[in-house]
Amino acid sequence: MTGKRPAEKRPDRTLGPPHDTFWEWCGKGELRLQRCDGCGHLAWPVVRKCECCDARAFTWERVSGRGKVVSWTTFERDYYRGLMPLPYDTILVELEEGPLFVSNPQGFGRQDITPDMPVQVGFIDAGDAAGTFRLPVFERA
Ligand SMILES: [Zn+2]
Structure with missing residues (x-):
């Protein structure tokens, strides 16, 4: 990033x-x-x-950090009491090694997604009540 x-x-x-x-x-x-x-x-x-x-x-x-988008959705309802700006996209990535990883797309949105689209992990600065941390998200590979 x-x-x-x-x-x-x-x-x-x-x-x-x-x-x-x-x-x-x-x-x-x-x-x-x-x-x-x-x-x-x-x-x-x-x-x-x-x-x-x-x-x-x-x-x-x-792990490689490489995977493919196998499902996705857009959240339009405020489940987190204003914490995250709406709407936001969530993707399900199947990692090359097999596990399924729920994350957010970085640098692209649902309009760009095609089934099995290759992606690569990246990390963004994020924060919660415990402090700041690096959050894994996925970019287009
Ligand atoms: Zn075991």
Whole structure:
């Protein structure tokens, strides 16, 4: 992302371990997900134990950040009491590694989206009640 813009306000994140580790990596500009040390399953969203084998040990693996848009919608109703300007677009990205990731498009809108459109992760400055953080969003690849 170019230029310095004020942090976009966002709903409060879920924090505490192991979520904090995800956000720490985002702060370094890296999208990392939990790879189960027991069975190799790539978990997302963040979990405390593996949904496949119940193991509680994970390695934070850097993923490519590449994916494709598999669904999208525009929110026109104010679910967050004025926190986010309306309307806003939300996309469902299928990462190359498999997990589905709900995010926002950056630099394009629903009028630009075609099924399976390739996208690449980027990070924007965002803020919630706990402070500022780097939020993963997706740009056209
Ligand atoms: Zn597992």
